[in-house]
Amino acid sequence: MSGPGALPFDPIAEARRQWEGHGWEDAADGMALVTSVIRVQQLYLARIDAALRPFxxxxxxxxxxxxxxxxxxxxxxxxxxxxxxxxxxxxxxxxxxxxxxxxxxxxxxxxxxxxxxxxxxxxxxxxxxxxxxxxxxxxxxxQPGVAAPDARRLVELLRHIRASAGDFDIDAIPLP
Amino acid sequence: MSGPGALPFDPIAEARRQWEGHGWEDAADGMALVTSVIRVQQLYLARIDAALRPFxxxxxxxxxxxxxxxxxxxxxxxxxxxxxxxxxxxxxxxxxxxxxxxxxxxxxxxxxxxxxxxxxxxxxxxxxxxxxxxxxxxxxxxQPGVAAPDARRLVELLRHIRASAGDFDIDAIPLP
DNA sequence: CCATACTAGTTGGATGTCAAAGTATCTGCA
DNA sequence: TGCAGATACTTTGACATCCAACTAGTATGG
Structure with a gap:
C-alpha cells in the first residue's frame, strides 16, 4: 500500500498533467480512470487482508x-x-x-x-x-470510503464497464 | 480474466442478493462496490498486459x-x-x-x-x-469502457476514496 | 562524541495471478 | 463405432504483490 505517510500531492492528478503535457489528451481521462481503479483496488485489498488476517x-x-x-x-x-x-x-x-x-x-x-x-x-x-x-x-x-448513494452510483458506472468487457449480458439482470 | 464466455447473470448482483438474503443489508452496498472495483481492475490489467506484451x-x-x-x-x-x-x-x-x-x-x-x-x-x-x-x-x-463524462465522474468519486485512505491531502491539488 | 532513532534497500517467504502445455474424460457426428 | 473436438483440471513457470526481518548508513540530541 502507501509508502510512509501521504504524498503532498495527488499522484494520479500529477500523472494526468504529464499525459496532457506530452500531447496525449485523448487518453488522459482513460489513463486517470484506469490508474484510479488500480489504486483503489489496492487500498481495498489491503484493508480486506488486514480484516481477514486473524482468520x-x-x-x-x-x-x-x-x-x-x-x-x-x-x-x-x-x-x-x-x-x-x-x-x-x-x-x-x-x-x-x-x-x-x-x-x-x-x-x-x-x-x-x-x-x-x-x-x-x-x-x-x-x-x-x-x-x-x-x-x-x-x-x-x-466503510467503503464513500457514502451509500455514491457507492451505488460507482457500482452502476463500473457495471457498464464490466458488461462492455463481456462479463455478462447487461440486459440480463437489471439493477432495481 | 473471464472464464470461457459471459455468464448468463451478473455475479456481483447475485452476490449482493445473497448478502441481503443473509441479513447483511448494511454491508451490501459496500460489498458490491469493493468487488466491482476488484473485478474492473482485473479487466483493465488484462487489457494492459495484452497491449504491453509485444514490448x-x-x-x-x-x-x-x-x-x-x-x-x-x-x-x-x-x-x-x-x-x-x-x-x-x-x-x-x-x-x-x-x-x-x-x-x-x-x-x-x-x-x-x-x-x-x-x-x-x-x-x-x-x-x-x-x-x-x-x-x-x-x-x-x-477506450476505458465508459464515455468521457462518466470516466471523469468515476475518477472524482474514486479520488474521494483515495483521499479518505490517506493517499494525499484532498485539498492539496483540486481537480479543475 | 556517541547512543539512539530513523531511512534505504535487500532478502526470504507466502500469496495469487495468468499463459502455456499437458493428461484424462466426455460428446456428438459421420 | 471411432474419432475429432471439446471440457476439466493440473503442472510449470513467470510475474508482482506485501510481510517480516535484516544490514548499512545518516541524522539528531544530549
Whole structure:
C-alpha cells in the first residue's frame, strides 16, 4: 500500500498533467480512470487482508469459501467455481490446494463425470467463515470510503464497464 | 480474466442478493462496490498486459519506466519511486531487478548519501517506452469502457476514496 | 562524541495471478 | 463405432504483490 505517510500531492492528478503535457489528451481521462481503479483496488485489498488476517484467510480463499457456503450442497465443480469467481482455472487449483491443506475444504470426485472434481466445504471452513464475514462487513464493507448513494452510483458506472468487457449480458439482470 | 464466455447473470448482483438474503443489508452496498472495483481492475490489467506484451513489459515495469522518463535527469532514488508509485519497497526492488536484467535501467549509487541507490533510465528503456505508451493509449486509455463524462465522474468519486485512505491531502491539488 | 532513532534497500517467504502445455474424460457426428 | 473436438483440471513457470526481518548508513540530541 502507501509508502510512509501521504504524498503532498495527488499522484494520479500529477500523472494526468504529464499525459496532457506530452500531447496525449485523448487518453488522459482513460489513463486517470484506469490508474484510479488500480489504486483503489489496492487500498481495498489491503484493508480486506488486514480484516481477514486473524482468520488465516486471503481474500481469494475467503471468496471461494463464501461461494461454497451459498450453494445448496456446499459443493461445486472447480470449473464452475472458477467461472463464478471469474478467475483462471490454475488460480482455482491453487486456492483449493491451500484450503484443502488447511482442512477447510476437500476435493470429491464427481459421481458421474470423470473429468470433474467437486470442491466441498467442510465444517471447519463453514465455522471460520461466519467470523470472517462479520469482520469484513464491520471493517470494510460498511466503510467503503464513500457514502451509500455514491457507492451505488460507482457500482452502476463500473457495471457498464464490466458488461462492455463481456462479463455478462447487461440486459440480463437489471439493477432495481 | 473471464472464464470461457459471459455468464448468463451478473455475479456481483447475485452476490449482493445473497448478502441481503443473509441479513447483511448494511454491508451490501459496500460489498458490491469493493468487488466491482476488484473485478474492473482485473479487466483493465488484462487489457494492459495484452497491449504491453509485444514490448516484453508488465504494467509495473511500464509504470516505473514512465515515471523515470518524466523526471529531469531520468533517475530517481528507489525509495522515492516506491512512494510515487505507491508500492512496497520490496516490489520496487523486484521490478528494478527485472528491468536491470533486461538492460532498460541501471542502478547508480547516490553521490552523497550512502543509503540511497538511484534507478536510472537507459536509452533502451526510453526507446521501448515510446511504442509502449502509444499502444497503451490506443488500446486501453482511449477506450476505458465508459464515455468521457462518466470516466471523469468515476475518477472524482474514486479520488474521494483515495483521499479518505490517506493517499494525499484532498485539498492539496483540486481537480479543475 | 556517541547512543539512539530513523531511512534505504535487500532478502526470504507466502500469496495469487495468468499463459502455456499437458493428461484424462466426455460428446456428438459421420 | 471411432474419432475429432471439446471440457476439466493440473503442472510449470513467470510475474508482482506485501510481510517480516535484516544490514548499512545518516541524522539528531544530549
Amino acid at each position: 488465516g484467510l486471503s481474500f481469494a480463499r475467503y471468496e471461494l469459501l463464501t461461494l461454497l457456503s451459498f450453494t445448496r450442497t456446499g459443493a461445486l465443480p472447480l470449473s464452475k467455481a472458477g467461472r463464478r469467481l471469474q478467475v483462471h482455472p490454475a488460480s482455482v487449483t491453487n486456492v483449493v490446494d491451500r484450503l484443502e491443506a488447511d482442512g477447510l475444504v476437500r476435493r470429491v470426485p464427481h459421481p458421474t463425470d470423470g473429468r470433474t472434481t467437486l470442491v466441498e466445504l467442510l465444517p471447519a471452513g463453514r465455522d471460520l467463515l461466519a467470523g470472517a464475514t462479520a469482520a469484513l462487513n464491520a471493517q470494510v464493507f460498511t | 516484453g513489459l508488465s504494467f509495473a515495469r511500464y509504470e516505473l519506466l514512465t515515471l523515470l522518463s518524466f523526471t529531469r535527469t531520468g533517475a530517481l532514488p528507489l525509495s522515492k519511486a516506491g512512494r510515487r508509485l505507491q508500492v512496497h519497497p520490496a516490489s520496487v526492488t523486484n521490478v528494478v531487478d527485472r528491468l536491470e536484467a533486461d538492460g532498460l535501467v541501471r542502478r547508480v549509487p547516490h553521490p552523497t548519501d550512502g543509503r540511497t541507490t538511484l534507478v536510472e533510465l537507459l536509452p533502451a528503456g526510453r526507446d521501448l517506452l515510446a511504442g509502449a505508451t502509444a499502444a497503451l493509449n490506443a488500446q486501453v486509455f482511449t
